[in-house]
Amino acid sequence: MTRTVLNGPDDNSRLGGLLRRLAGTASTNIGFPAAVDIDYRKLAPFLGHLLNNAGDPDIDPIHPHHTKEFEREVLAFFANLFRAPEPWAGYVTSGGSESNLAALQLARSRYPDGIVVHSTAAHYSIPKAAHLLGLSTIVVNAQPNGEIDYDELACHAELHRRRPIIVVANIGTTLTEAVDDVIYIQDLLADVGVHDRYLHSDAALSGIPLALTDDPPGFDLTHGADSICISGHKFLGTPMPCGVLIARHHNTDHLPNAVPAYIGSPDTTITGSRNGFASLMLWLVLHELGRPGLRERAQYGQELAQYAHQRLQDIGWPSWRHPHALTVVLRTPPASVLSRWPLPSMDGRSHIVCMPGVSHSQVDQLAAALAEKGKQMSRPSELDRSTHPACATRVGIP
Structure with missing residues (x-):
């Protein structure tokens, strides 16, 4: 691990670089749940x-x-x-x-x-x-x-x-x-x-x-x-x-x-x-x-998640979501896509989270990147279904 001495001559440039990195990645950082529609600078x-x-x-x-x-x-x-x-x-x-x-x-x-x-x-x-x-x-x-x-x-x-x-x-x-x-x-x-x-x-x-x-x-x-x-x-x-x-x-x-x-x-x-x-x-x-504003934001996220799920289905990219969820689960994209879109991934599954502040345009851009790669499913998978199996069958307790 490289250690940097504090109060170096390039402090301002380092801070400027950090700010540019944060701003430059904001448009593709939709895999981690953090709303970005509220201005706290007041x-x-x-x-x-x-x-x-x-x-x-x-x-x-x-x-x-x-x-x-x-x-x-x-x-x-x-x-x-x-x-x-x-x-x-x-x-x-x-x-x-x-x-x-x-x-x-x-x-x-x-x-x-x-x-x-x-x-x-x-x-x-x-x-x-x-x-x-x-x-x-x-x-x-x-x-x-x-x-x-x-x-x-x-x-x-x-x-x-x-x-x-x-x-x-x-x-x-x-x-x-x-x-x-x-x-x-x-x-x-x-x-x-x-x-x-x-x-x-x-x-x-x-x-x-x-x-x-x-x-x-x-x-x-x-x-x-x-x-x-x-x-x-x-x-x-x-x-x-x-x-x-x-x-x-x-x-x-x-x-x-x-x-x-x-x-x-x-x-x-x-x-x-x-x-x-x-x-x-x-x-x-x-x-x-208040509650009305928060409810409106929740509805926006849920509707955007439904839109994202449908967009992925339209291009043939396997995806699903739970009812009411802001999260859309999808087949893990190739590394070339993940290098620009940092999505959490595990066991062949990734997700995007349609938090308030995420836009339809961002969803469309991700869908376009996936469609361009042409990585569509060649065999049946759990993710091939329009909605994931509920898996809610419950055996009675004797």
């Missing part, structure tokens, strides 16, 4: 201040340089969106990974001998968080469409039913945007005799747009989740990573409740000092758009 004057939301969001710290009043409004919005019963708790995190770690900490505080169960499609932060917390894990296969294999989950749950089971449900997997059925998982655990259970909905990618659609699948706190998290830098497009965790309040009763005298606020968070600028950015977009 908050630039606040960059001249340290904004430290140290400690619990409900209690202001001693120092005045914080944005906790804005954070509380953000949390109230998401508690309402995800129908959290009163009383609830939560805070603005550094991103999905911290949110998942905090959720599993809540689960462990309630069930110290609990077993974490997640699918092979779960975010990489889940096994990492379980390891940090010293929790045992069981990994369940995912179905071809990305959903957890419910029958395999039932088998593992029945085998370990005398221990608490902590299930992490994917609400929008990273590759296919599959959504695990929280209601069905709760019923499944009850049917096999698991009395002590905790269910966390990792909704980093899809939680907001799904909650704003008509007839969404069951995944929120009314549907049986004990905690839920979203990422701010995905659907809301904040220019720095952040997230939100909302949990049933009874889950926080077992946490340490230290009150550092020099902070003046109890610290029930993972990080202690937290980014007050993130709360301000989230407040800004929620305040300006």
